[in-house]
Amino acid sequence: MSEKLQKVLARAGQGSRRELEKAISEGKVSVNGEIASLGARVETSDAIRYNGILVNLEESDKQICRVIAYHKQEGELSTRKDPEGRDTIFDRLPKIRNSRWIAIGRLDTNTSGLMLFTTDGELANRLTRSKMEIEREYAVRTFGEVVDKNIQHLRSGVELKEDGKVNFTKVKLQPGEGLNRWYHVIMTQGRDRAVRQMWEHEEIQISRLIRLRYGNIALDKSLPRGGWQDLELAQINYLRGLVGLADETESFLNLREEHRNKTARIRRAVRKHAAFKKADEQRAGKPAKNKKHRQKQKPRTRS
CATH class of the missing domain: 3.30.2350.10 (Pseudouridine synthase)
Known part of the structure; x- marks a missing residue:
């Protein structure tokens, strides 16, 4: 279903409706290669450019309200x-x-x-x-x-x-x-x-x-x-x-916390993997590759 151009751009976070109405009137917005006019209606499949930059409507629809x-x-x-x-x-x-x-x-x-x-x-x-x-x-x-x-x-x-x-x-x-x-x-x-x-x-x-x-x-x-x-x-x-808009189901704060938790889990997994690898090498009789081990080795003497 088609919607007004300024409404679609506003929802995509390109500015307030008042700012966008002014931009459209000044010829800064194009639809499918043609300069748009105020009041134009567009579909999500249309190619919309604002100041020459393509607006990714699909990506903007996935963005959460912040x-x-x-x-x-x-x-x-x-x-x-x-x-x-x-x-x-x-x-x-x-x-x-x-x-x-x-x-x-x-x-x-x-x-x-x-x-x-x-x-x-x-x-x-x-x-x-x-x-x-x-x-x-x-x-x-x-x-x-x-x-x-x-x-x-x-x-x-x-x-x-x-x-x-x-x-x-x-x-x-x-x-x-x-x-x-x-x-x-x-x-x-x-x-x-x-x-x-x-x-x-x-x-x-x-x-x-x-x-x-x-x-x-x-x-x-x-x-x-x-x-x-x-x-x-x-x-x-x-x-x-x-103002009668539907509720959001997730927030930037929650997503950021989830990202932090995921990053922390990955780091813990990497450290755990490194510890297991070191233990396996020691059991196989291979010298551990770290500074402490090198310091414990006796220096060579000339014959």
Whole structure:
């Protein structure tokens, strides 16, 4: 059965649907030797090239969905490439074959905390464009006085120029004293810079902004800034379930552990085989080929 070209490429991990739609419009994708047009439908037997490189659809179908959590630092760029040549988050992510990392949402340069990346473009697309109210929790450090009226506005909703009315479902003051106070806020709309703009609307300055949680996936306290870790299978299937995708049956973590166990078994078998061979040679009266044996031999004397 035929499917839309951008959907097939997204599932193959070639990018998000938005990125691929742009690439198709710019003539960077061909099907069976012909430049593709936006909205084209393809079969798995078609030869699809992206930037001149053949996309192996058969191999991509066998790939498992991989999702990693990344601890973004302040000052890091969330874009794939920077016109000024500066390093971006994508330069820090692990290298992968026949696929690419796709961000599930973004954080602005001055925001730190949890970011999620996946090799499944369809998952990224559905989560990014999902109308489902997925909770996002942030830690906000404010500077200056915050009164009850400000909190009421933030909870009931403030009108932003580009996004319309946006609100926090929860605003909780954290313990502490002084002009700098920490609040934990929860919102369900994934709008760029909305958290900052909401506080600025109330004329309250923000000095720190950290994303702590996306849905039920929280930023691991042991994960260092600039570090990443693979999500467990249950966490991946939680994300897939949010947007109606089928569960995965295996994860990269499980496959990596199986590979390590297999490698360890092979090494043990090699050592065991070498030990048996040495024992057989000793029983047959052959000298053992090792340094210790040579050291025990008496040096020859001249006659």
